[in-house]
Amino acid sequence: MIDTKKIEQIARQVHEAMPKGIREFGEDTEKKVRQVLQAQFSRMDLVNRxxxxxxxxxxxxxxxxxxxxxxxxxxxxxxxxxxxxxxxEKPQE
Incomplete structure (x- = not known):
């Protein structure tokens, strides 16, 4: 399974990459992104390194x-x- 810290890091990066207007919706957006990423990674049946x-x-x-x-x-x-x-090679008698 993928590390939850990695998912949080990716979710934070996605959240920070969003336009300011969307980011102002607060932590709820980051939580939703994290949930979507977790669900998608779970469906992919990944293994850790x-x-x-x-x-x-x-x-x-x-x-x-x-x-x-x-x-x-x-x-x-x-x-x-x-x-x-x-x-x-022996002849049979």
Whole structure:
């Protein structure tokens, strides 16, 4: 979820960017902007940077494990093919 302090900062910036006549409606305008931003960000299903970084690290570790497993599988397949080849060459009696 996005940080509420960031939402307040964005709402304040939007409020300050409004023309003076609209800003004179007071804090109510800033509250409404904050509410709209919060609602829109909630609908977007965002994650914070920390969660993103954690999931990135998990993905990297998973990729490393997958690469190792693929190498191991190739190695085992090679060994299996090497042991199966001599027995295939023997004539059956």
């Amino acid at each position: 920390e969660e993103f970084d954690v999931q990135t690290q998990v993905l990297l570790r998973t990729r490393e494990k997958l690469t190792l497993l693929e190498q191991r599988l190739t190695q085992l397949e090679t060994q299996l093919a090497a042991t199966a080849a001599p027995s295939a």
